[in-house]
Amino acid sequence: MTLTTRPPSPARPGALASPGRAGLSDRSFRSLTLGCGLLVLVILGLITISTTQEAWPAFTHDGLRFFTSDRWAPSADAFGSLPFVYGTVVTAVIALVIAVPISVGMALFLSDVAPRRLRRPVSSLVDLLAAVPSVVYGLWGVIVLAPWLAGIYGRVSDVTSPVPVLSNLFEGPSSGRSLFTAGLILALMVTPIITSISREVFDTVPTTAKEAAYALGSTRWEMIRAAVFPHSRAGVVGGVMLGLGRAMGETIAAALVIGSSPQISARLFGSGDSMAAVIANEFGEAGGLHRAALIGLGVELFAITILVNLIARHVVGRAGVRS
Amino acid sequence: MSTILLGTVSRGRRLRNRAATVAIWSSVAMAAVPLAFVVAYLLHKGAGIVDWGFLTDDIPISSRLPGPGMGPAVLGTLLITGAATAMAVPLGVLAALYLNEYGKRGRLASVIRFLADVMAGVPSIVMGLFIYTVWVLRYGQTGFAGALSLACLMLPIVIRSAETALQLVPSELREASAALGARTSRTILTVVIPAALPGVVSGALLAVARAAGETAPLLFTIGTVNAANTSLLDGTNTALSAQIFGNARLPFDAAIDRAWGAALTLIALVFALTFIARVVARRFTVR
Numbered sequence: 001m002t003l004t005t006r007p008p009s010p011a012r013p014g015a016l017a018s019p020g021r022a023g024l025s026d027r028s029f030r031s032l033t034l035g036c037g038l039l040v041l042v043i044l045g046l047i048t049i050s051t052t053q054e055a056w057p058a059f060t061h062d063g064l065r066f067f068t069s070d071r072w073a074p075s076a077d078a079f080g081s082l083p084f085v086y087g088t089v090v091t092a093v094i095a096l097v098i099a100v101p102i103s104v105g106m107a108l109f110l111s112d113v114a115p116r117r118l119r120r121p122v123s124s125l126v127d128l129l130a131a132v133p134s135v136v137y138g139l140w141g142v143i144v145l146a147p148w149l150a151g152i153y154g155r156v157s158d159v160t161s162p163v164p165v166l167s168n169l170f171e172g173p174s175s176g177r178s179l180f181t182a183g184l185i186l187a188l189m190v191t192p193i194i195t196s197i198s199r200e201v202f203d204t205v206p207t208t209a210k211e212a213a214y215a216l217g218s219t220r221w222e223m224i225r226a227a228v229f230p231h232s233r234a235g236v237v238g239g240v241m242l243g244l245g246r247a248m249g250e251t252i253a254a255a256l257v258i259g260s261s262p263q264i265s266a267r268l269f270g271s272g273d274s275m276a277a278v279i280a281n282e283f284g285e286a287g288g289l290h291r292a293a294l295i296g297l298g299v300e301l302f303a304i305t306i307l308v309n310l311i312a313r314h315v316v317g318r319a320g321v322r323s
Numbered sequence: 324m325s326t327i328l329l330g331t332v333s334r335g336r337r338l339r340n341r342a343a344t345v346a347i348w349s350s351v352a353m354a355a356v357p358l359a360f361v362v363a364y365l366l367h368k369g370a371g372i373v374d375w376g377f378l379t380d381d382i383p384i385s386s387r388l389p390g391p392g393m394g395p396a397v398l399g400t401l402l403i404t405g406a407a408t409a410m411a412v413p414l415g416v417l418a419a420l421y422l423n424e425y426g427k428r429g430r431l432a433s434v435i436r437f438l439a440d441v442m443a444g445v446p447s448i449v450m451g452l453f454i455y456t457v458w459v460l461r462y463g464q465t466g467f468a469g470a471l472s473l474a475c476l477m478l479p480i481v482i483r484s485a486e487t488a489l490q491l492v493p494s495e496l497r498e499a500s501a502a503l504g505a506r507t508s509r510t511i512l513t514v515v516i517p518a519a520l521p522g523v524v525s526g527a528l529l530a531v532a533r534a535a536g537e538t539a540p541l542l543f544t545i546g547t548v549n550a551a552n553t554s555l556l557d558g559t560n561t562a563l564s565a566q567i568f569g570n571a572r573l574p575f576d577a578a579i580d581r582a583w584g585a586a587l588t589l590i591a592l593v594f595a596l597t598f599i600a601r602v603v604a605r606r607f608t609v610r
Contacts, residue, residue: 029508033421036414037435040442040482043475047449050456105350113347122351124601129358131597133536135564136586139571140361143579188357195354219332219340242444249446251539252568276448276539280568283543298452302445309444313437 047302055296058289066296072262072278074286079293081300083262087179087272088301091254092247094183094268099191100240106191107198108224112210130192138256141185142177146257149184150176153269174269177259182274185253190243197239197316201232238316245308249301251276275301362590368580369587377584382549382561386570389577393585395551399562400589403466403545404535406555407473411534412527414474415481419523422482423489424511436486443479450475451540464546466560472540477530484526488519521603528600532593538564563589 059066062079069080110122157172205228213223259271260281273281275297283294332340372391380392418435426432454472462468492515500510516523546559547569563585570582 026506026508029511030421030425033417033425034431036417037421037426037432037482039414039418040435040438040479043478044438044442044445046457047445047453051449051452054456054460102350102353105347106354109347109351113344125351125355125358127597127601128594129354131532131536131593132358132361133538133564133589133593135536135538135567135571136361136365136590139567139582139586140364142571144360144364188354191354217331219336221340221343222336224343245444249444249448251446251448252564256568256571276446279448279452280539280542295452295456298449302449305444305446305449306441309441312444313440 051295051299051302055292055299058293058296061289062293066293067300070264074282074290074293077289079289079296081275081293081297083264084273084275084278084297085300085304086264087182087258087274088248088276088304090179090268090272091182091186091258091274092244094180095186095190095247096240096244098184098187099194099243102187103191103194103239103243104198104236106195107202108228110195110199111202111205112220112224112228126192126195129188130196134189134250134253135256137185137188138253141181141253141257145185146176146178146181148176149178149181150174153178153180157269168266169268171267172269175259175271177257177271178267178269179258179272180268182254182258182272182277183268185257186247186250189250189253190247193246194236194239194243197242198232198236201235201239202228204235205231234315234318238312238314238318241308241312241315245305245312248274248308249276249305251280255280365583365587365590368583372580372584373587378588381551382566382581383577384549386573386578387575389580391581391584393563393566393581393588395548396561396563396566396585397588398551398553399466399545399548399560400535400564400592402553402555403469403473403541403560403562404531406467406470407477407534408527408531410470411474411477411481411530415478415527415530416485416523418478418482419485419489420511420515422486424507424515439479439482442475443483446539447476447537448539448542451543454540455543459544464544464559465557466545466552466555469541469545469560469562470555472544473534473537476537476540477534480530480533481527484529485519485523488522488526489515491522492518521606525600525604528596528603532596532600535596536564536589536593538562538568541565542568563592 058079061077062069066079066081068082069078070082070086071078071080072083106122106126110119110126114122153170153174153176154172157167157170157174160166160170209227209231210223213227218226254274255277258273258277260273260277261271262273262278263270265272279294279297279301283291286294374391377391377393378397379394380390382392382395383390418439422432422436426435450472453475454468458468458471496514496518497510500514501507505513541562541564545561545565547561547565548559552558552560567582567585567589570578570585573579
């Protein structure tokens with residue numbers, strides 16, 4: 001039996017992989033996309049160089065004192081950034097102390113507890129929390145929340161005044177615009193971030209591990225502690241660190257409710273200031289060295305948040321979750 | 324099943340389980356209550372203020388004066404956010420194409436991915452300072468300067484969401500296209516992008532929503548105006564978010580009222596964008 005097959009007609013030369021016009025366009029498209037990718041590198045480099053350059057007069061004027069001094073007095077050309085670093089860290093820590101349990105709770109709700117028909121509304125709630133612009137939280141915070149909290153702060157400081165350490169932390173009087181108020185608003189703003197990352201991590205817990213825990217007679221809470229938490233600790237820690245980075249860089253809400261006084265004080269109900277907030281509040285009226293010092297604060301904030309984010313990405317990456 | 328277990332689980336364990344369940348439910352309530360308060364206040368304070376005149380009239384020259392007027396800010400927000408979108412979305416999508424279609428797991432792509440994450444973590448106020456130092460010091464405060472800083476904020480968000488959308492395109496589609504003799508660039512333009520479009524659009528809309536609400540990058544870059552400025556390149560401009568921030572700090576009732584009105588307008592815009600993004604993602608996602 002003979003099968004006659006026509007040999008395949010030779011392809012038109014260059015139809016498939018010639019370096020002709022089409023090949024050229026393929027390569028140039030590749031270069032175009034690569035150029036856009038490298039834009040990220042260029043922008044990050046430019047941020048570092050240009051802001052440091054503009055802040056240089058302040059760095060040379062104050063030297064190391066810029067980072068170590070707690071005296072910020074623009075009228076006397078004294079620029080120490082420590083009160084703002086303090087305020088940034090304290091408000092961010094307050095925010096995390098409040099937001100982490102709520103976020104982990106919400107994430108557990110979404111992954112293991114919620115009845116099916118509640119899942120979508122609650123995940124929409126998380127989206128909406130994230131969508132509210134920070135200036136709206138700030139407006140609500142300064143007009144509604146702060147005056148209301150002032151009364152509560154007064155009662156708390158009355159109650160805690162005989163207790164040694166607490167009396168310092170909660171000492172009054174308070175206008176309501178304070179480190180603590182800023183921390184509360186920041187907590188609202190970082191909750192959606194920590195929730196969505198924790199939820200992603202919780203969803204990666206193998207069903208078999210959960211079923212094994214139930215098979216051993218665990219209650220749901222015991223299953224969560226035995227199967228969900230050990231598996232997802234690293235991922236949640238990474239999510240919390242990302243929330244920390246966000247809280248430290250958050251500007252507008254803090255600028256409105258923090259009270260704007262550059263001091264290092266243990267009084268959480270007293271006013272303070274944060275790095276981002278002071279830049280927003282003072283930049284408009286600042287000139288010369290003062291302006292350079294504010295840009296310097298920006299450089300310092302940039303460095304701190306990048307460090308926090310790098311650690312966070314490292315931890316999240318090791319947990320095997322893309323955020 | 325739980326009824327069978329009830330007999331064997333000790334009272335303490337049952338109580339702890341009950342307490343944990345209550346704590347988890349109440350954490351949802353604790354997040355929902357403040358959001359409900361914010362939205363309720365916005366509607367309560369803003370609803371009586373926002374009307375057609377409020378959205379189109381000029382801002383009063385003196386902040387003490389009562390009366391409507393956020394027109395220039397509405398226009399400014401739309402123009403500045405629009406210009407930022409026009410810059411960030413194409414660049415971001417192209418960068419994502421490099422990461423997912425060309426670079427893949429390579430070293431350069433990993434570096435770019437990593438830097439995009441770093442850039443996503445840069446505080447928005449630092450973006451404002453950055454554009455101030457490289458642009459405003461030379462060319463002055465304009466709407467375009469604001470758009471530049473918003474574009475910088477949006478870029479990493481667009482890159483990562485577009486890359487995720489591209490990853491969801493089945494590789495069989497690419498292989499089929501390649502088997503038909505199409506070059507990579509042609510495959511990308513005619514096969515990959517159409518398939519990934521809903522995801523790309525929904526991610527881009529979320530980035531736009533985020534940018535529309537941003538205040539910090541605009542503070543030093545756009546200045547302010549009381550009458551509408553339709554030019555991005557010529558003269559200062561204003562935006563809803565910047566007006567809210569400015570008015571919230573003033574001790575005049577009229578200014579605070581305008582801040583509430585602007586906040587209601589802004590949040591309606593942002594929620595609408597977020598909602599459309601979700602609908603696009605849900606309606607058109609190929610599973």
